[in-house]
Amino acid sequence: MPTRLVVVLTAALVAVGCGVTADPASAPAVHVTPAPSLADGAGGVGRAGTADATETARNAVVAENARAGDPRWRVRDLGAAHEIEGFADRVSVLPGERFRLYVSTTARRYTARAFRMGWYGGAGARQVWESAGLPGTRQAPPRTVAATRTVTAAHWRPGPEVDTSGWPEGSYLIRLDAATGGRRYVPLTVRSASTRGRLVVVNAVTTWQAYNDWGGRSLYHGPGGFADRSRAVSFDRPYDTSGARLFLDMERDAVELAERDGLPLAYVTDLELDRDPRVLDGARGLVSLGHDEYWSAPMRRTVEAARDHGTNIAFLGANAVYWRIRFAATPLGPGRLVICHKDAAEDTWTVLWRESGKPESSLTGPMYDCFPSESAYVVHRPGNWIFKGTGVRRGTVFPGMAGVETDRVGAGAPRPMEVLSVSPVACGGRSTVAHSAYYTVPSGAAVFSSGTMRWVCAMRGARCGHGVTGRAGVFVRKATRNLLRVFAAGPAGRSHPARDNLESLGLAGPAPR
Template identity: 55%
Template sequence: MSENDRPGDRDWGLRDGGADRAIEGYADRVSVLPGESFGLYVSTTGGPFRAEAFRMGWYGGAQARKVWSSGHLPGAAQPVPDPAGPTRTVSAAGWRPSTRVSTRGWPEGAYLVRLTAGSGEQRYVPVTVRSRQTAGRLVLVNAVATWQAYNAWGGRSLYHGPGGKADYAGRSLAVSCDRPYDGDGAPLFTTYEQPAIALAESLGLSLAYVTSMDLDREPHLLAGARAVVSLGHDEYWSPAIRDRVTAARDAGANLVFLGANACFRRIRLEPSAGRDRRLVVCYKTDWPHDPMHGKDDAAVTADWREPPHARPENSLTGTLYESNGTSAAYVVAEPGHWLFAGTGVTRDTRFANLVGTEYDRVDGGSNTPRPIEILAHSPLVCRGVRSFANSAYYTVPAGAGTFNAGTMRWVESLKGDGAHGIPPATAAFTRRVTENLLRAFAEGPVGHRHPARDNLDAHHPYAGDPIWAHHNLW
């Protein structure tokens, strides 16, 4: 019996979020190999608690299977630590461990551990049971580094301090994995990754699971992979991650970017509290204060496209992140493309609000891979400036193909729940395109069967084009 033929458990959601800090926790390892264990650190005001582990998949539409439960465990409130050091890092590494969880018998995959307080409140703790090897498989990457960058538990993220979005100066310059996630405990996973995982598993493909941390640590993890899938929000990449994904592409592995703003920030992963790769370092605009500045400029944590060692991300992703804070219709430019097979679209077919809130665009400059096909060309206005969002597809001599959706809402739309004003029927389009994409990419170098047919010259800049006016890249 295959894993997804097993009975699923539809009751994997959170029934009662409850008050802030009613229950929350973290795992002391981002990922483990099957059979390894991890420590679970929990704080709760609700007395004894329970933990249950759900493997996320398809399972006939249930989308999860419960593989473990703890019974009742003693629980108590644990403190929110103060930020430490010049990086203002919040770490709960000093918490008392609550239990140790063995993954013996757990299949590879992405998991949510659901914590339930004695008083009923619930939160998630994400953990990945990773694949030891990826040869011949389609690799799904959990973007843990990006999850932590946005995690404001303890009052600080890489974006802001306790004063909220206006408190940029109070932000952390390094964030620790040794703390719970805010929100439901796994907000970026449930929003930008789980819907795509459910779809991928429904197709019966040979899948592998890794995290961004694993790609940084293991030089040969992508050896022989058929395709590498960056899910809906995968912004923070170390040089090692980028180099290994690029090498996989150049060896024939297809690449998929199901969001926007991928590979935008350059980071370092460092040890924390004696644990490997638990600290995500990114100085961003404070990069002149990065300790690596002047010592190893390629390791300085700034935006990839910025000094002191600029490497714009579009040489890998095909598109450049342009801006955020927009909502616009997705407009089909090449209806005859094989990725759109079975969707019934025609030129200029529109899907309301599918573009947003962040978006990418093909810039046509020297870093743009060629040949490249613009598949969607969606007019928008962002921060008062007219521009476009693009979905794009390019191929390289080794035969690898790369697809970039160019919008953050692609994976969200797969749910068909009407979020962001995206009509539920749009899910039929994005699901079919994603199915076409994953099936073809899982077969090996797709460029041998579907070489990109360059159409960049058909999409010229226009009066007021922000790329033309400010970068002169065309």
């Protein structure tokens, strides 16, 4: 996203078992509400062969989504400002690990409930845990670290500690319910101990935090505008609005689709990609969701190494791998501070990836080009296997689908590359185009980039807004199913090599032999 332009991302405000313990000196005792036990099926993945790991993971996803869901997970009423809000002291945990909630509320009591996001027969989530009523506390105002203009709530009094024993891997929303009626979410990822043989879903938490305006500052602005922005943002604070704005708007629909299809899934966040260079060992594919903009150097090395060893990559958004970041510790733990100055005069490291001599396109294929875009998506390569069964032809148009940010293929793009859509875009008075594209590499891995930030949103059809239609929803869901099923089966380039067409589009010379 451009440095001085902030995308207004309309949040979708639509969105039992473990024990809870608390430090007696700092948090109340909590009553445990038992929940049904989890069907075991994920154990031993690291030791099993890849085929066994894949089947085990697939069976676990199918069994989990056959359980009864709870459509009441959605937040309908945020209540008054600061009526209730909170954050967790861990971005992700392994199943069975504990995390601590930090909660501020104007209500005398509140309840916390954990929902795992998935299909569940259309309910969209399953409740896995519920606390008893907890005493509410209005916490101190946020503090700002002057040197980096970082907003933090690390000084808040800690709340209950939650044990995730029995929670399946996945994307979670912890819903905080004030007794006075207001509700907010706290996102959490229960990550996978192994990704071998699986399709890896990445929750883009660094981008969530970059746009988080809680406390009046983000990486985009502060009270005094762009110059007053944060140079580093902390996970030690709640998220703004519903508490899960970017997850709900940019990620949830793709998670639901993948779970509905019973794919062999694993879950991680950006932090695992940064911390563990072997986190993707043996993974069949990686799925970057609707907006995945902020990447550290270790994140990028980990993903590129996986691609070069046969792991497929799907970018279901636009403007990915755009800003280069680094992590630092906060009082609550390592890696909880995301640093991005966006000014080489202040810090030569945390600048655009393309300014570092390594443009995002060497990984993503297309590269960021336009904001704001409000344009139609136009199919160019209807015979590509990703579009099989969608009924599209060359020139089929889907209104509103190319936006609000878009990518295009430029010079130096990986080859062979097959451009799948060519969408004329009006970009603030400049005429340009947006591209979906697909390329393959010698390892057999394939990389798909949708080239539009509305790919995941369009899965909702007309509920996406922006002129997107129900017909677009059918198209995107079918194309995504085709893509993810093949990517989950192994190196897609071996059976589906890219058919380079850049020369015919005037985007490059002949493909190298």
